Structure formats: C-alpha cells, structure tokens
Amino acid sequence: MVDISKRRQAEENLAASQNRLRTIIDAEPACVKVVSPDGILLEMNAAGLAMFDAQSPEQVVGKPVYSMIHPDDRERFRASHERVCRGEEGTLEFRTVGLRGTERWCEMHAVPLRNEKNEVVAALSVTRDVTERKRAREGLEKLSRQNALILNSAGEGIYGLDIEGKATFVNATAALMLGWTVEELVGQPMHAFLHHTRPDGTPYPLEECPIYAAFKDGAVHHVVDEKFWRKDGTSFPVEYISNPIRENEKVAGAVVTFKDVTEHKKLEDQLRQAQKMEAVGRLAGGVAHDFNNLLTIIGGYSQLLLQRMGPEDPSRSHVTEIKLAGDRAGALTRQLLAFSRRQILTPQVLDLNDVVGNVEKMLRRLIGEDVELATLQAPNLGRVKADPGQIEQVLMNLAVNARDAMPHGGKLTIETANVILDENFGPGPVHVKPGPYVKLKVCDTGCGMTAEVQKHLFEPFFTTKEKGKGTGLGLAMVYGIVKQSGGYIWVDSQPGEGATFTIHLPQVEEVVKAAEPGRTYSALPRGSETVLLVEDEVALRSLVRGILVSTGYNVLEAGHSVDALLISNQHQGPIHLLLTDIVMPGMTGRELAEQLCIFHPNMKVLYVSGYTDDAYVQHGVLKAQAAFLQKPFTPEALARKVRQVLDARRGGAPPASGGVSQ
Numbered sequence: 001m002v003d004i005s006k007r008r009q010a011e012e013n014l015a016a017s018q019n020r021l022r023t024i025i026d027a028e029p030a031c032v033k034v035v036s037p038d039g040i041l042l043e044m045n046a047a048g049l050a051m052f053d054a055q056s057p058e059q060v061v062g063k064p065v066y067s068m069i070h071p072d073d074r075e076r077f078r079a080s081h082e083r084v085c086r087g088e089e090g091t092l093e094f095r096t097v098g099l100r101g102t103e104r105w106c107e108m109h110a111v112p113l114r115n116e117k118n119e120v121v122a123a124l125s126v127t128r129d130v131t132e133r134k135r136a137r138e139g140l141e142k143l144s145r146q147n148a149l150i151l152n153s154a155g156e157g158i159y160g161l162d163i164e165g166k167a168t169f170v171n172a173t174a175a176l177m178l179g180w181t182v183e184e185l186v187g188q189p190m191h192a193f194l195h196h197t198r199p200d201g202t203p204y205p206l207e208e209c210p211i212y213a214a215f216k217d218g219a220v221h222h223v224v225d226e227k228f229w230r231k232d233g234t235s236f237p238v239e240y241i242s243n244p245i246r247e248n249e250k251v252a253g254a255v256v257t258f259k260d261v262t263e264h265k266k267l268e269d270q271l272r273q274a275q276k277m278e279a280v281g282r283l284a285g286g287v288a289h290d291f292n293n294l295l296t297i298i299g300g301y302s303q304l305l306l307q308r309m310g311p312e313d314p315s316r317s318h319v320t321e322i323k324l325a326g327d328r329a330g331a332l333t334r335q336l337l338a339f340s341r342r343q344i345l346t347p348q349v350l351d352l353n354d355v356v357g358n359v360e361k362m363l364r365r366l367i368g369e370d371v372e373l374a375t376l377q378a379p380n381l382g383r384v385k386a387d388p389g390q391i392e393q394v395l396m397n398l399a400v401n402a403r404d405a406m407p408h409g410g411k412l413t414i415e416t417a418n419v420i421l422d423e424n425f426g427p428g429p430v431h432v433k434p435g436p437y438v439k440l441k442v443c444d445t446g447c448g449m450t451a452e453v454q455k456h457l458f459e460p461f462f463t464t465k466e467k468g469k470g471t472g473l474g475l476a477m478v479y480g481i482v483k484q485s486g487g488y489i490w491v492d493s494q495p496g497e498g499a500t501f502t503i504h505l506p507q508v509e510e511v512v513k514a515a516e517p518g519r520t521y522s523a524l525p526r527g528s529e530t531v532l533l534v535e536d537e538v539a540l541r542s543l544v545r546g547i548l549v550s551t552g553y554n555v556l557e558a559g560h561s562v563d564a565l566l567i568s569n570q571h572q573g574p575i576h577l578l579l580t581d582i583v584m585p586g587m588t589g590r591e592l593a594e595q596l597c598i599f600h601p602n603m604k605v606l607y608v609s610g611y612t613d614d615a616y617v618q619h620g621v622l623k624a625q626a627a628f629l630q631k632p633f634t635p636e637a638l639a640r641k642v643r644q645v646l647d648a649r650r651g652g653a654p655p656a657s658g659g660v661s662q
Contacts, residue, residue: 031106031127033065034113037085039078041065042122051106051129053098060099070095070103084110084123093130105134156259160245163253165189165212177260179231190256195229199237214242214254228258237261269455291329292610293537295632298326300543303635330632347385347485349510352416352438353377359392363399363412370409371402378417382438382507386485394481397474398442398501405446405499415441421504432488437504445498454491524636525643526552529576533557534564534592535608536584544579547635548642561587561595568596575600577646582609582628606645608633 031048035041041061044052052068054060060068069077073094080092091109098104110125151158157174159167170185178185178194185193191212197203206212210221221242227235240258244251302323309316356375364373395414402412417439421432449457458479478501482489486506493499531553535541541557548555556571558564561584568575578596580589587595593605610631627645629638 028126031125031129033125033127035065035081035123035125037120037122039064039066039081041068048127051098051104051127052096053100053102068096068098070097080108080110081123084112084125085120087112087120093134096127104129105131156257158255158257159185159190161190161211161254161256163215163251165191165206165215167193168253174258177230177236177258178228196238197227197229197235199225199227201227201235211240211242211254211256214244215251218244218246218251220244224261237265239264290610292631293540295326295330296610297537297539297543299323299330299632300547300635300638302326304546326632347387349383349385349508349512350388350391351381351383351512352391352440352505353381354512355388355391356395356414356416358388359395363395363414366396367399367403367412371406372409372411374411374413376413376415378415380418381416382418382436383510383512384438384485384505385508385510386487386505387481390481390485394478394503395442397478401474402442402444402446402499405444405448410445410498413441413443415439415443417441418507419504432504433506436507437487438507440503440505441500442503443498443500448493448495448497448499449491450495454493457491458489524551524639526639527643527646528552528554529646530554530556530571530573531577531579531642532564532568532575532596534559534561534578534580534584534589536560536581544638547638548579551639553642560584561589561592564592565595568599575603577604577606577642579606579608579642582607604645604648606642 028045029047031051032045033041033048034043041063044054044057044060049055049057049060052060065081066074066078077092077094080090084090089109089111091107093105093107096104096106106127107130108125108127110123112120113122113124115121151169151171155173157171157177159170159174162168166187167185167190170182172182175182175185180193191206191209195203196209196211204210204226210223210226213219213221222240223242224239226238226240228238229235237260238258239261240256243255243257245253245255302319305319306316306323309319356377360373360375367373399412402410406412419437419439420435421437422434423432425432458475479489482503482505488504490502491499492502531548533541533544533548533555535544535557536559538559541559545555545557556567556575558567564578564580575596578593580592582589584592589607589609596603605626607626607628608631609628627641627648629641633641
C-alpha cells in the first residue's frame with residue numbers, strides 16, 4: 001500500500017508539474033512548439049495557435065509543420081530543423097502562412113529535446129512575430145538606400161565626421177574628387193587624408209582647422225579659399241561648409257560639403273582680365289577723341305609743311321621727325337583700341353588664303369633669312385568677315401613674336417583649314433558658338449613659354465622682352481582684333497618646344513567681292529562744291545578748312561550744330577556735303593544731318609570722329625554704314641574721302657527714321 005501511495009503521489013506531482021508547465025507555456029506571448037524529427041507538429045501553445053490563425057490545437061497538431069511555412073522559405077526551415085534534430089541549436093528568420101493565409105515574418109530559436117538515453121526525440125522552438133520589426137528594418141534600409149542614392153547623386157563632395165574627426169560616411173563624389181575609394185576613407189581621420197591647406201600651400205594645424213572649429217564652437221563655417229589634396233599629391237581649390245551635428249544638445253560631429261571651384265576660379269580670372277581690359281579700353285576710348293584730334297592737327301600741319309618745303313630745306317628733317325612721331329603716336333592709339341576691341345573695323349568678306357598670300361613677301365622680309373617660312377593653305381577655304389588690314393596686322397604681330405622666339409633661326413608655319421567646332425571645343429570654361437569656322441594656325445619652333453607666361457600672354461603691357469624692345473601691346477592687340485571679329489584664339493606651348501597660336505573665325509555664306517580698280521592721283525583730288533564743315537575743335541577746324549579751300553572747295557564753317565543750322569538757313573545756294581564730327585555739344589552729328597536733310601535733300605554726309613566704335617553704335621552710324629573718316633587722318637586721306645563721297649551716286653543724308661546712305 002505504501003508503494004502504491006508513493007507512486008500515486010508521484011503521478012499527481014508530475015501531473016501538477018505538467019499543468020504548471022502548460023500554464024507557463026500558454027502564458028508565454030511567443031509561439032512555443034514541439035516538432036518531431038519527421039516534421040510533425042506535436043504540441044503548440046496558445047500564442048502559437050493564434051499566430052497560425054488556429055481556433056483549437058486539433059487544427060494544427062499532428063500535421064506537417066512545413067505546410068505552415070512560406071513556400072519560398074520551406075527548404076531553409078527544413079534544413080534548420082534537420083540540424084536541430086542532429087543535436088544542434090539554431091536560429092532562423094522565415095515567413096509563416098496562417099490558416100487564413102496571413103503571412104508573418106518570424107524569428108525562431110530551436111533546441112533539441114532528448115530522452116533518458118540522450119537521444120533527440122523532437123525539436124523545441126520559441127518563435128516570435130517580427131513582422132513589424134522586419135518592416136521597420138526594411139523601411140530603414142530603403143531610406144538608407146535612398147539617402148545613399150541622394151548622397152552619391154550629389155554633384156558636391158559630402159562626408160560626415162564623428163567627434164574624433166573620423167569619417168562616418170563619404171559619398172562617391174567626395175571619394176572620386178579626392179582620388180580614394182569610399183572604403184579607404186570611412187573610419188579614417190579626414191584631416192590627415194585631406195591635408196587641406198591655405199591657397200599658398202601652407203597647411204592648417206589641426207587646432208586651427210576651420211572644419212574642426214565646428215566641433216569647438218558649434219557654428220557653421222563657410223570657407224572659400226582653401227585647397228584639398230588628392231591621393232596622388234595634386235591639389236585643387238575648394239569651397240566648403242562645415243556644419244555641426246548635435247545629439248542631446250551636444251556637438252557630436254560635423255557634416256562637410258565641398259566642391260571643386262577650379263572652373264569658377266578660371267572664370268573669376270577671366271572676369272578680372274575682362275574688367276582690366278574694359279578699364280584700359282575705357283581709358284583708351286576716352287582719351288582717343290581728344291588725342292586723335294591733336295594727332296590730326298600735328299600730322300596735318302606737318303604734312304602741309306613738308307609739301308611746301310624744298311628737298312634742301314634745313315628744317316625739313318625736323319618736320320619729318322614731327323610727322324613720324326605723330327604717326328607712331330597714332331599707331332600706339334590704334335594698338336590700345338585694338339586690344340580693348342574699341343577700334344573701328346571695316347569688315348569685308350575674305351578668303352584668308354588671299355590675306356596670307358598678300359603678306360607672305362612682307363613676312364619673309366620681316367622674319368629674316370634665318371627663319372624658314374612655310375604656308376599650308378587648304379583648298380576651297382570657307383569665307384570669313386573681318387577687316388583685312390587688321391588680319392594682316394594679326395599675322396605680322398604673330399610673325400614678329402615668333403621671330404623673336406627664334407633668335408638662332410627656325411621654322412614658321414602658317415596654316416589654314418576648314419573646321420567644325422562644337423560648344424565644348426577649347427580649353428577651360430570658354431565655350432565656342434557651334435558651327436563652321438576657318439582655322440588660322442601660326443606655329444614656330446622657338447623657345448616656347450611656361451604656363452605662367454601663357455596665363456598673362458594677352459594682357460596689355462605684359463612682355464617678356466628686354467626693356468625698350470617691346471610695348472606689351474602686340475599680342476593684346478591680336479587678341480582684341482580676333483575677339484572683335486567674332487573669333488577665338490588659343491595658344492599651346494611648352495618651354496623649349498615652340499608655340500602654336502590657333503585662331504578660329506566664323507565662316508560666312510557671302511562671297512568675296514571683286515576688288516574695285518584703284519585710281520591714281522598725281523595730286524590731291526579737287527572740287528568746287530560747297531562743304532559745310534562742323535567741328536568744335538578750333539585748331540582742327542582751321543586745318544580742315546585750309547585743306548578743303550586749297551583743293552578748290554567753298555567752305556562754310558561752324559563750331560557747333562546751332563551755328564550750322566543758322567549758316568544753312570542764311571546760305572542762298574546748295575550745300576553739297578556736310579562734313580561733321582559725330583559727337584558734339586548739344587546735338588549729335590547724326591541729328592544735325594537729319595535736320596539739314598529737310599532743307600537740302602541732295603546733300604551728302606561725311607562723318608569724322610576721334611571717338612571709338614561705341615560712339616558710332618550709340619548714334620546709329622556704323623549700323624547705317626554711313627561714310628566716315630577716322631581721326632587722325634592726313635590731308636590726302638581727307639581730300640580723297642571728300643571726293644569719294646561727293647562722287648557717290650546716291651546722297652548721304654539720313655532719312656528721318658533710318659540710317660545714312662552713301
């Protein structure tokens with residue numbers, strides 16, 4: 001009886017223990033299940049039944065557990081279960097499918113169940129629903145991918161720093177700009193890797209680094225004048241912003257955004273150069289009017305004196321020197337106006353092969369016998385529109401420059417060709433207007449030049465020649481003429497390897513006009529017509545009046561437009577020609593011509609001016625292609641121009657609403 005009583009007590013204790021265990025298992029919020037080695041579900045707690053949408057154990061217990069696993073995850077689940085049944089523990093993330101088709105992401109930890117003989121008889125697992133966690137993680141991963149895509153799509157370099165200055169992230173642009181891979185940079189102290197310096201190359205000590213200053217003062221730092229260094233040891237100018245990151249009101253790091261401003265710096269240099277050219281050009285243009293008036297007076301009177309002097313006159317050499325000095329001053333003025341693109345051009349449709357041919361003999365004399373001259377002229381060359389005299393001046397200046405670079409002789413090659421340029425042609429940020437161009441290339445085998453010299457080559461007054469052997473205006477004038485002609489010019493050179501100047505002028509569809517036969521005069525052309533002369537410079541007006549009277553003309557003179565209108569009203573006969581300055585006090589020459597045209601409809605007009613092209617454009621003269629004579633001019637040039645205008649078939653007076661015809 002005692003043995004039976006003890007056994008019964010033991011059975012009751014076991015049943016109570018099992019009930020307590022069942023109560024504990026059913027109270028567990030996770031799914032607890034027991035699965036046989038062949039995959040049959042033996043037991044499952046209440047949370048498990050709910051996970052699989054079961055109302056009672058009979059709906060799932062005794063059935064294959066694999067039917068409750070997502071088809072795409074069954075093989076992984078089977079393999080994991082088999083490992084557990086071999087005595088291993090395992091953790092697995094997989095999807096389940098409930099009786100109502102509900103899919104859940106689950107995380108399971110399984111252990112083997114053993115009998116008294118230590119044999120594995122089943123697998124016991126605890127499975128938790130991690131669907132929300134999985135979705136949150138996927139959302140974070142998606143957001144991370146989007147952020148990475150945004151970072152790596154940014155055109156600027158971006159990287160993050162922790163409080164120790166180590167990179168927490170680096171976008172692809174930053175790595176590419178610095179010459180490293182992202183993996184090489186993340187986790188590294190960026191100050192050492194960037195090795196950023198001041199513009200002069202002196203490094204920033206860590207304690208003075210503007211990037212790390214964001215850690216100290218918690219402020220945004222914007223820097224525009226530093227250099228970053230690449231992995232290969234080269235540097236580039238940067239602009240960057242260092243922005244502090246805060247966590248719990250404390251600075252925890254910084255985000256740095258930077259960009260390569262090399263092209264921006266080049267544009268700034270070009271702007272400064274353009275402003276410099278504009279400033280000197282304005283100075284030259286402002287001085288040109290008064291200076292050209294004086295040069296006209298000096299040159300005119302000296303030429304008149306020379307005409308009256310005999311060959312043996314002791315003063316003739318002195319007057320000749322005065323005349324030559326005036327000519328040189330006029331040439332200097334033209335050079336100043338040329339590089340600043342303010343000179344008056346007379347564009348014509350040209351074949352550059354003809355221009356090269358016209359100056360070839362002159363160039364051979366200019367460069368000397370020690371320099372070989374070769375010309376390579378392309379057949380069927382396109383036409384350009386430019387001032388032939390100025391293009392000849394370009395060739396002569398480039399030839400002189402080449403000659404001086406070859407003191408011991410060498411070879412000078414001038415080449416022409418048809419080319420098609422796109423907008424990306426050319427070095428640096430300068431983009432050309434796409435289309436057909438004519439290329440004019442001038443190459444020498446001289447001493448070449450450094451990059452620093454090339455940087456300043458077209459600047460006015462820059463010269464590498466000895467003092468007294470160059471004004472520094474030759475190549476500046478070349479640059480101005482090319483630009484004023486709508487073209488582009490580049491130089492390619494290395495020390496000791498010569499230099500190549502390449503000019504591109506836009507092609508035009510117009511044809512080259514046949515040259516008009518010239519007229520030869522044994523003396524100044526004369527006339528008997530009436531000329532109304534309007535000039536506010538007394539000395540210049542006196543000179544012009546004397547030239548016109550000496551060649552037979554009847555001259556009416558006025559100091560300004562009001563006097564001119566009064567004289568016109570008082571004059572009884574016709575006025576055949578109005579000879580007037582363009583810019584005068586009160587009324588412009590064009591406005592005066594329009595007024596006089598009402599009373600003298602057949603009157604011709606000849607404008608003279610010491611101002612540059614700005615004056616003509618503003619007052620509508622150049623666009624109207626009116627007859628004009630640029631100061632300074634010689635008595636011969638004046639006499640011939642007056643005769644030419646008077647002999648023209650059509651009148652020169654401007655209509656009230658349009659331009660002046662010739």
